[in-house]
Amino acid sequence: MNETIITAEKATKSYVTGSVTTHALRGVDLSIEKGSFTCIIGPSGHGKSTLMHLIGGLDRPNSGTITVAGRELSRLDNSSLARLRGEKIGFVFQFFNLLPGLTARENVETAMMLSGVPEKEQAPRALDMLSQVGLADKADARPNQLSGGQQQRVAIARALANNPEILLMDEPTGNLDSAAEAEVLEILFKLHRQGKTIIIVTHNSDIAARAQHIIRVKDGRIAP
Ligand SMILES: Nc1ncnc2c1ncn2[C@@H]1O[C@H](COP(=O)(O)OP(=O)(O)OP(=O)(O)O)[C@@H](O)[C@H]1O
Numbered sequence: 001m002n003e004t005i006i007t008a009e010k011a012t013k014s015y016v017t018g019s020v021t022t023h024a025l026r027g028v029d030l031s032i033e034k035g036s037f038t039c040i041i042g043p044s045g046h047g048k049s050t051l052m053h054l055i056g057g058l059d060r061p062n063s064g065t066i067t068v069a070g071r072e073l074s075r076l077d078n079s080s081l082a083r084l085r086g087e088k089i090g091f092v093f094q095f096f097n098l099l100p101g102l103t104a105r106e107n108v109e110t111a112m113m114l115s116g117v118p119e120k121e122q123a124p125r126a127l128d129m130l131s132q133v134g135l136a137d138k139a140d141a142r143p144n145q146l147s148g149g150q151q152q153r154v155a156i157a158r159a160l161a162n163n164p165e166i167l168l169m170d171e172p173t174g175n176l177d178s179a180a181e182a183e184v185l186e187i188l189f190k191l192h193r194q195g196k197t198i199i200i201v202t203h204n205s206d207i208a209a210r211a212q213h214i215i216r217v218k219d220g221r222i223a224p
Pocket of ligand 1: 015016017022023024042043044045046047048049050051
């Protein structure tokens with residue numbers, strides 16, 4: 001039997017804005033196998049990003065439980081949760097979120113600083129990560145000197161910096177043209193072959209068609 005790396009049980013999340021309460025997740029149960037390639041799909045505004053934030057420990061549910069790598073997140077205080085995130089999960093977002101004043105290598109190093117990698121190991125490791133995404137020759141370029149696809153590959157290198165088991169991505173190709181998207185996808189499939197657990201929130205049906213598992217979110221619930 002395959003090992004489960006993430007579970008959600010009866011997870012709910014509501015947002016209160018003024019007098020309006022939005023029930024973004026209304027009771028979600030799921031499990032994701034270690035080493036699997038999963039897409040989370042569904043209509044806009046139905047709770048996909050909220051689900052990603054909960055299973056990534058970026059936000060907490062109002063009720064229910066989330067377990068990541070054997071740790072139930074509600075039992076962790078904020079600093080333990082941040083440590084678990086830093087060790088186990090690499091995040092990639094639609095808009096890259098690179099620091100504009102830093103080079104590609106320095107952007108990758110920022111993730112290592114937070115997790116206490118010794119300073120002299122940071123640069124060689126960042127270069128290794130950049131070469132894994134085919135950007136060894138762009139280590140000294142700043143984000144505005146890189147194409148969108150290259151910027152996203154730097155963001156993937158940064159997400160890999162602490163060798164996480166899980167890569168959690170929100171529309172990682174949503175801002176890319178089809179050639180850049182294909183390059184990023186090849187990297188993600190390579191990482192999957194290397195054993196990473198890949199979870200992608202996407203509207204892109206081509207990506208979903210290539211996933212091993214699909215989680216469909218509708219009206220704050222998992223659709224059958
Ligand atoms: N921080 C927030 N404060 C208030 N409401 C929020 C917040 N984040 C999300 N919502 C609401 O929760 C619901 C679910 O949003 P969510 O971002 O999870 O949807 P989504 O499926 O990821 O949408 P999209 O595909 O458009 O990104 C929406 O009605 C949204 O407006």
